[in-house]
Amino acid sequence: MATVAVTLNADRRIATGVDSDVALAAQGDASAFERLYRAHVAKIHSLARRMLSPNEADEVTQDIFVRTWQKLGQFRGDAAFSTWLHRLAVNVIIERRRTYAVQRERISDDETALEQMAVAPARIDLAVDFEHAIEHLPAGAREILVLHDVEGYKHREIATLLDITSGTSKRQLHRARMLMRRQLGAA
Amino acid sequence: MLAYALILMIAAAQTDQTVEVRRGTRLEVHQFAGDVVVKVWNRDAVRVEAEHTDRQSVDIRPGDQSLVVRGRTQSGPSRSMDFTITVPAWMAVTIEGTAADVSLEGVGGDVTVETNRGDIRVRGGSGFISLKSVQGSIRLEQAKGRVDVQTVNDSIQIADVSGDVTAGTTNGSIVLERIDTSNLDAYTVNGTISFDGAIKDKGSYRVTTHNGEVSMALPEKVNATLRVRTYGGSFRSSFPVKLDDPDRRNRFTLTLGDGSARVELESFNGGIALRRPNEPRPLTGRERRDRDRQRQNGQPPPPAPPAPPSAAPAPAPNPNPNPGLQ
Amino acid sequence: MTMHEEWTDKLSEYLDGELPDAERRQVTAHLETCEDCSRILEELREVVAAANAAPPVEPSRDLWAGIAERIASPEGARPVVLSGPWRRFSFSLPQLAAASVLLAMVSGWAAIRFMPREVSRPPDVAVAPPPAQTGEVVLTAFSSNDAGYDAAVADLERTLLEQRARLDPETIKVVEDNLAIIDRAVSDARQALDEDPGNGYLSDYLSETRRRKLDLLRRATSLAEDLN
Numbered sequence: 001m002a003t004v005a006v007t008l009n010a011d012r013r014i015a016t017g018v019d020s021d022v023a024l025a026a027q028g029d030a031s032a033f034e035r036l037y038r039a040h041v042a043k044i045h046s047l048a049r050r051m052l053s054p055n056e057a058d059e060v061t062q063d064i065f066v067r068t069w070q071k072l073g074q075f076r077g078d079a080a081f082s083t084w085l086h087r088l089a090v091n092v093i094i095e096r097r098r099t100y101a102v103q104r105e106r107i108s109d110d111e112t113a114l115e116q117m118a119v120a121p122a123r124i125d126l127a128v129d130f131e132h133a134i135e136h137l138p139a140g141a142r143e144i145l146v147l148h149d150v151e152g153y154k155h156r157e158i159a160t161l162l163d164i165t166s167g168t169s170k171r172q173l174h175r176a177r178m179l180m181r182r183q184l185g186a187a
Numbered sequence: 188m189l190a191y192a193l194i195l196m197i198a199a200a201q202t203d204q205t206v207e208v209r210r211g212t213r214l215e216v217h218q219f220a221g222d223v224v225v226k227v228w229n230r231d232a233v234r235v236e237a238e239h240t241d242r243q244s245v246d247i248r249p250g251d252q253s254l255v256v257r258g259r260t261q262s263g264p265s266r267s268m269d270f271t272i273t274v275p276a277w278m279a280v281t282i283e284g285t286a287a288d289v290s291l292e293g294v295g296g297d298v299t300v301e302t303n304r305g306d307i308r309v310r311g312g313s314g315f316i317s318l319k320s321v322q323g324s325i326r327l328e329q330a331k332g333r334v335d336v337q338t339v340n341d342s343i344q345i346a347d348v349s350g351d352v353t354a355g356t357t358n359g360s361i362v363l364e365r366i367d368t369s370n371l372d373a374y375t376v377n378g379t380i381s382f383d384g385a386i387k388d389k390g391s392y393r394v395t396t397h398n399g400e401v402s403m404a405l406p407e408k409v410n411a412t413l414r415v416r417t418y419g420g421s422f423r424s425s426f427p428v429k430l431d432d433p434d435r436r437n438r439f440t441l442t443l444g445d446g447s448a449r450v451e452l453e454s455f456n457g458g459i460a461l462r463r464p465n466e467p468r469p470l471t472g473r474e475r476r477d478r479d480r481q482r483q484n485g486q487p488p489p490p491a492p493p494a495p496p497s498a499a500p501a502p503a504p505n506p507n508p509n510p511g512l513q
Numbered sequence: 514m515t516m517h518e519e520w521t522d523k524l525s526e527y528l529d530g531e532l533p534d535a536e537r538r539q540v541t542a543h544l545e546t547c548e549d550c551s552r553i554l555e556e557l558r559e560v561v562a563a564a565n566a567a568p569p570v571e572p573s574r575d576l577w578a579g580i581a582e583r584i585a586s587p588e589g590a591r592p593v594v595l596s597g598p599w600r601r602f603s604f605s606l607p608q609l610a611a612a613s614v615l616l617a618m619v620s621g622w623a624a625i626r627f628m629p630r631e632v633s634r635p636p637d638v639a640v641a642p643p644p645a646q647t648g649e650v651v652l653t654a655f656s657s658n659d660a661g662y663d664a665a666v667a668d669l670e671r672t673l674l675e676q677r678a679r680l681d682p683e684t685i686k687v688v689e690d691n692l693a694i695i696d697r698a699v700s701d702a703r704q705a706l707d708e709d710p711g712n713g714y715l716s717d718y719l720s721e722t723r724r725r726k727l728d729l730l731r732r733a734t735s736l737a738e739d740l741n
Contacts, residue, residue, distance in 0.1 A: 030581060037577055042569035049570055058572050062579050067682055069584045095286075095681065130563045131570065149564035155531075163221075163240060163267045174525035181556035184563060303684055303736055321736065322687050339729060340687045357691040357729060376691075376698050376725065397698040397722070416714055418705055438714065455701060455718065 026072040133183035145176035202237040218284030221267035227293040239268040360471035381468040410444035420458035669730035676737035
């Protein structure tokens with residue numbers, strides 16, 4: 001199979017003097033991109049880990065950075081690079097959860113489904129830490145908790161990202177928090 | 188795997204329109220991402236229900252030959268939208284979407300589905316049935332006519348189907364059960380193929396895989412010339428067969444009855460196995476992995492186990508007044 | 514929904530300051546008399562605090578090497594902007610059907626097997642016109658010898674490379690993985706044929722497997738072209 005890697009200087013308007021690593025990486029400088037990677041990987045990896053699962057986090061983190069490299073030409077520099085990167089990461093994660101239907105939970109107002117799935121029997125009486133606690137949430141509720149309470153997105157933004165209404169986002173968030181309070185074994 | 192059970196329920200469906208249609212009209216659905224569920228009813232009308240955000244809309248355009256339903260996003264990148272569409276049983280259905288899971292239940296006309304990342308589940312269909320995915324699995328049941336099922340990176344299951352059948356994938360298994368056909372072409376590269384169905388006189392049955400086993404159920408009374416070819420694999424049979432040349436166990440011909448049907452079984456690296464129709468088929472690669480993983484971890488069973496074979500073939504529902512498509 | 518749930522259901526919005534004034538005042542008043550709700554509110558506060566404070570989690574190993582490898586490979590190629598729509602030979606399905614007969618005769622390849630079979634159908638079943646986007650098919654010159662096959666594959670691969678920007682990385686990966694699977698099968702068959710030349714079965718099998726690869730490449734390129 002042909003292995004031609006094509007690099008094209010697309011029309012980019014990146015503010016010069018700011019984020020010079022971004023400008024360099026957009027022109028194909030892999031070392032500059034590595035510096036960007038190191039600066040942002042922890043945050044991106046955490047996001048992937050919490051939104052999906054610890055198992056997939058490494059692979060998805062790599063996918064996210066590869067996609068970032070591919071799309072750097074489209075970054076206009078009109079917002080902070082970290083915001084742009086974060087939004088791209090969320091998109092990749094959401095695309096991925098769509099593909100893996102086995103792990104996919106539909107966001108639903110079905111109360112019994114959530115209640116039944118949430119509680120891990122072995123941990124009812126233990127205070128567990130946050131990372132472990134969220135693993136037991138159903139995927140739909142977990143995503144919204146992570147996006148809202150960890151990452152700071154507003155309900156309106158979450159609604160757009162996940163194709164739901166703000167109302168559903170608020171209800172899911174509330175349910176996630178209610179389930180979490182049992183998991184965390186709050187006094 | 189498609190979850191039939193949960194349907195997205197936001198406060199109120201945001202599109203709910205019903206359009207009368209003339210007999211012979213075809214339904215065409217164009218979708219970027221999101222699920223499409225098609226059901227049937229007795230009316231000569233099409234009901235379109237869709238869940239979406241207020242930045243999206245549903246375009247429903249009646250035409251001479253078809254009713255076209257299209258999901259649109261007003262601004263920004265395309266977003267997903269789930270459809271539930273109820274159609275008359277006679278209606279032919281075409282669905283095209285990039286990341287759509289598609290589920291059709293009870294349809295009775297031509298069916299054409301093309302998707303990239305979606306799973307396809309069809310129960311019903313009569314006439315030309317063409318189901319294509321790239322990353323998704325495909326399951327077709329209770330259909331009749333000219334069947335063409337293609338995917339790339341996942342498995343195919345076809346059951347209770349009559350008519351010409353072509354089923355192809357690259358990285359997935361194929362399970363064919365209770366098939367009534369005179370023309371079969373099933374192929375994969377990485378995966379097992381299992382066939383259980385009628386072997387009709389003068390029929391043509393071709394089953395090919397590269398890495399994986401071919402397992403075929405052969406009834407006692409059958410008129411077929413079997414051509415078995417495996418390069419690195421082996422041949423086995425759960426009942427005695429008399430090979431003309433016992434030394435050639437990887438490439439031989441076997442004549443049964445008057446030999447009128449032509450059966451070609453090929454597996455390059457895997458094996459060829461014959462069984463009787465009442466014997467269970469071998470597990471596919473994925474089924475074996477899921478079982479092993481379950482044993483190792485004591486985890487709950489994997490979702491969506493394959494439908495168990497039923498004792499007797501179920502008759503296909505036939506809303507079409509002219510049966511006998513062959 | 515119980516009476517009490519009516520109250521607890523509002524507690525998240527209350528905590529986030531998203532309730533309209535009147536409702537907020539009602540909840541505040543309720544909290545003054547309801548121990549259960551006050552406790553739940555505190556617990557919710559602690560959940561939010563835990564989430565706010567959750568520190569970033571570094572990956573357990575350095576992921577850079579994997580990323581570096583991928584961006585150096587064709588996957589790392591950035592979108593190529595072509596000046597105009599890419600034009601190739603494309604024929605409609607009926608033309609292709611006619612052409613494939615001609616092709617079979619010219620190349621000596623047994624294309625008969627792959628031509629649409631005649632199926633008798635009752636007259637009142639609607640015959641579907643092929644959907645618009647698959648009505649145009651690329652005619653790829655195919656012959657059973659190596660040179661023709663290689664040229665056809667190269668043509669499709671080049672097109673796919675150019676169009677790949679329209680496909681998401683996941684699809685690209687799936688297509689490439691599966692092309693590799695087929696390539697390995699082709700290589701198995703070719704090697705076996707080298708060891709046993711003149712073996713009719715192997716040579717047929719090799720042709721078959723190569724055809725699978727062409728089919729997959731065609732499907733992948735048409736996927737890329739369908740997206741606009």
